[in-house]
Amino acid sequence: MLSYPKAIEVLKKMHDLGARILIIEGGEPFLWHDGNYTIKDIIKTASRYFYSVGITTNGTFPIIDIPANVVWVSFDGLKENFTKIRGNCFDKVMENIKNSNHPNLYVNITINSINVDEIPDLIKFISKWVKGITIQFHYPYDGYDELTLDFKKRRWVLNKIITLKKEGFPISDSYGALISLKDNSWRCHDWLLVNAEPDGTINQGCYLKNRGKVNCALCGFAAHTELSRAFDMHISSILVGRKVFKYH
Numbered sequence: 001m002l003s004y005p006k007a008i009e010v011l012k013k014m015h016d017l018g019a020r021i022l023i024i025e026g027g028e029p030f031l032w033h034d035g036n037y038t039i040k041d042i043i044k045t046a047s048r049y050f051y052s053v054g055i056t057t058n059g060t061f062p063i064i065d066i067p068a069n070v071v072w073v074s075f076d077g078l079k080e081n082f083t084k085i086r087g088n089c090f091d092k093v094m095e096n097i098k099n100s101n102h103p104n105l106y107v108n109i110t111i112n113s114i115n116v117d118e119i120p121d122l123i124k125f126i127s128k129w130v131k132g133i134t135i136q137f138h139y140p141y142d143g144y145d146e147l148t149l150d151f152k153k154r155r156w157v158l159n160k161i162i163t164l165k166k167e168g169f170p171i172s173d174s175y176g177a178l179i180s181l182k183d184n185s186w187r188c189h190d191w192l193l194v195n196a197e198p199d200g201t202i203n204q205g206c207y208l209k210n211r212g213k214v215n216c217a218l219c220g221f222a223a224h225t226e227l228s229r230a231f232d233m234h235i236s237s238i239l240v241g242r243k244v245f246k247y248h
């Protein structure tokens with residue numbers, strides 16, 4: 001809960017460090033307010049500095065008139081598994097997705113040992129309600145945990161996702177990124193990232209800094225994969241960035 005002036009100061013500092021695409025996430029960013037200022041004011045002001053502004057939400061608030069270039073709803077399962085992972089709010093989240101008037105609404109699925117077997121069904125289910133789907137893998141912040149997938153299972157689900165993408169389901173991750181995630185074979189340029197912490201401190205580099213142990217062998221942050229591949233001039237990753245973030 002930074003004040004509005006402090007939040008804007010942080011955004012300007014991130015811009016000064018070279019950031020040009022901003023993604024606001026939490027916690028739950030839709031909860032943020034400072035007096036009459038809401039997250040919409042942060043997004044509007046940020047849009048003056050950044051080429052593109054995205055926001056990630058848990059989907060429990062209406063997604064109406066959000067002035068961001070892209071909105072992601074974290075969506076990790078069909079009803080039973082969703083409830084296990086995110087609590088008893090599946091129906092509310094679905095209602096907000098269906099009622100959203102945002103033209104660039106995505107879901108992001110974090111794949112873990114609970115939901116992995118239903119990922120193909122989940123993609124088929126949610127596809128008709130959103131513009132696109134992105135994925136990432138659960139990262140064990142405290143070392144291995146029961147949600148972590150082994151790489152055999154990771155490869156299995158990535159093959160399923162690649163097949164669905166070929167069939168036309170709106171999976172936004174590039175084929176190259178999905179293939180790289182099978183064995184974490186991309187070259188990571190984590191210095192491209194600038195992260196602001198809840199207290200306003202800023203770190204450059206891997207998202208995990210100050211959050212958990214950095215273990216690249218277990219990384220499943222597909223957005224970092226795409227970003228790094230784009231920097232290495234993989235055209236498919238550059239095009240994914242242009243499409244998702246709506247900048248030209």
Ligand code: SF4
Nearest residue numbers: 188190206216219224
């Ligand atoms: S954990 Fe992932 S994002 Fe972080 S530095 Fe390693 S490969 Fe890059």
